[in-house]
Amino acid sequence: MTIKKITLISIILLTFSILSGQEEEDKILLLKIGDKKLKDKTMDVAAGKIYSARAGSQIPFQKMIKEMKESEFIYLGETHNSLPMHEIQSKIIQALYDQDRSLSIGLEMFPVSFQEALNKWSMGILSQDEFIRESRWYMNWNFNFGFYERIFELAKNSQIPLYALNAQRAIIRKIRMKGWDKLSDDEKKIVPNPDVSHEEHRKLIRTIFEATELPHQMKGAGLDMVFEGLYRAQSAWDEVMAFNALQSRERGGRKLVVLVGSGHLLYNLGINRRAYEKSRLPFKTVLCVEIPEGKKSIKVARSLADYVWGISEEKIPAFPSVGLRFKKFDGLDNLVIESRPIDGVSKNANFEKGDVVLSVDGKSYSDINELRIYLARFKWDDEVKFSLLRDAQQIEIVLKFKTPEEEKEEKEEKEKKEKKAGQGR
Secondary structure, X not given: XXXXXOOHHHHXXXXXXXXXXXXXHHHHOOOOOOOOOOOOOEXXXXXXXXXXOOOOEEOOHHHHHHHOOOOOEEEEEEOOOOHXXXXXXXXXXXXXXXXXXXXXXXXXXXXXXXXXXXXXHHOOOOOHHHHHHHOOHHHHOOOOHHHOHHHHHHHHHOOOOEEEEEOOHHHHHHHHHHOHHHOOHHHHHHOOOOOOOOHHHHHHHHHHHHOOOOOHHHXXXXXXXXXXXXXXXXXXXXXXXXXXXXXHHHHHOOEEEEEEEHHXXXXXXXXXXXXXXXXXXXXXEEEEEEEOOOOOEEEEEOOOOOEEEEEEOOOOOOOOOOOOOEEOOOOOOOEEEOOOOOOOOOOOOOOOOOOEEEEEOOEOOOOHHHHHHHHOXXXXXXXXXXXXXXXXXXXXXXXXXXXXXXXXXXXXXXXXXXXXXXXOO
């Protein structure tokens, strides 16, 4: 389970949730932190198998579910764009529901202000299209609904209550930039003052931070200041979701399954630790670890989570990410490209910050959620046509949904041609 190298912006958006098996970052999997009885012990994890940290060995699925029976909280970590991980979450939720129907689900992707839409979904009032619009899915979350569709259908079909756990991003951003003390009194009621003094948690996030590719301008003398801001944000996310998880369980009186990025759960030091310290209610944590192609297993610290589920490395996500961020300005009907794309299929396309989106496949959009709903329909090898206004000139861009492998092959071919052209001069 090493953490993939991601950009600074991705740290904020994904909250250190990406788990994979890259050798150069294995130290994140092998930190001697967490459970005092286990932090000096390791175990080998293979794809397709579940491991109990307590036993240090493989465990059958049904035994794991049985061991969860007395826990009030079950934390299921995820890499947000990993369909296999979401399928595992769905399988665990179904088994827990079969064992005890007094079950509810807490969700990272929604701030509590969208609770009503979740209530309507669980009661079967909304269709999928209606839910995506009423919940403002693509404003609150950056990942294709298809990754989560199976989980949401299970919740609706079984009428399992869903609870929003998060706070608005603007509040977390304010904490990152200025600190919790700079929040308004109303904002402080939404996000409790996060503890930032836990040494082992700070060590974990610092290790991930140092393994992350940072933009050049963020390096140098201000690096510690950048980390402190990110750590405040991570701690605030953990704090508010722990608080809302406790509130949700108390309100519903049911066992709560919490679905969040794995970075919030590593070594049982994030949301899980904070909720336990406040309530002393028992919990279990499950994390998935990708096993790189060509490797039979990877070594992880037994204190990483209560259960570690090995999965095969995924070559490409099931649904492509566009990577474009849009902004809405008062007085302007059209949407605007908020920043130059740094990831997704648009990373190397000709998009610039400030481009006005005149139309997409011939249709104009004034609502970000609606445009992202449309873009979410495209699969690998599809293409979509953007008409943009830049510097008072209209330009056309055909965005092709190429896989990373196709991008790599095209880049290599281009470099060969450039090299050959240079030799011919």
